[in-house]
Amino acid sequence: MDLLNPLQWLAAIFGPILRWLGLVPPPQADGYENLSRADVDEAAEQATRTEEAVDAIMQQMSPADVVSAYAKASPEGRAEMDLRVFDAEGMDWLLGLSEDDLTLLAMSTTAGCARSLEAKAMKPTYRKPTAEMETVESLKIPTVNDIEEEKRQFLAARFKELFLAPGVANTNPRHVPSATLH
Numbered sequence: 418m419d420l421l422n423p424l425q426w427l428a429a430i431f432g433p434i435l436r437w438l439g440l441v442p443p444p445q446a447d448g449y450e451n452l453s454r455a456d457v458d459e460a461a462e463q464a465t466r467t468e469e470a471v472d473a474i475m476q477q478m479s480p481a482d483v484v485s486a487y488a489k490a491s492p493e494g495r496a497e498m499d500l501r502v503f504d505a506e507g508m509d510w511l512l513g514l515s516e517d518d519l520t521l522l523a524m525s526t527t528a529g530c531a532r533s534l535e536a537k538a539m540k541p542t543y544r545k546p547t548a549e550m551e552t553v554e555s556l557k558i559p560t561v562n563d564i565e566e567e568k569r570q571f572l573a574a575r576f577k578e579l580f581l582a583p584g585v586a587n588t589n590p591r592h593v594p595s596a597t598l599h
Contacts, residue, residue: 475499475502478502479527479531480502480503480507480531480534481527481528481530481531481534482527482530483498483500483502483503484511484522484530484531484533484534485522485523485525485527485530486498487500487511487519488514488519488520488522488523488525488530489523500512503534506537507534507537510534510537511534514539518539521539521541522539522541524541524543525541525542525543526541526542526543526544528542529541529542529543
């Protein structure tokens with residue numbers, strides 16, 4: 418439909434000429450930040466420091482720590498990990514693990530990851546479960562006296578409900594006779 422509009426033709430022909438003469442205002446740039454060279458240099462320096470810190474942390478990690486981190490990472494994170502800590506066999510073994518094996522290694526301790534890496538086989542070890550701090554609720558078996566006391570309390574509540582003081586209406590009747598006499 419734009420090809421049929423003669424105003425579009427005029428804009429296509431005279432638009433570049435008017436822009437060259439400075440008669441057409443420049444496009445709006447409201448959504449963009451005004452960045453200076455110092456801001457760009459500062460951001461580049463910050464990125465370099467962050468990368469150096471990550472590299473230092475990776476150098477301090479043992480191969481077992483790298484295996485554990487690799488197993489706990491998402492598939493996208495695994496693709497970005499640096500595996501230069503391993504030799505060729507270790508890297509082949511780690512990259513050949515299935516998703517289930519990686520889940521088992523993620524639950525394993527660092528020592529279990531080290532054992533698995535040395536043996537190039539799945540030999541994970543798991544942490545002992547922590548003791549629960551909550552006390553377990555034990556069920557009490559009622560005695561005959563407990564049952565009789567519950568019955569007495571029930572009857573006392575119903576008695577008070579049915580027989581109030583003279584002249585006072587019961588505001589919460591629970592027993593309504595089925596047939597009323599009038």
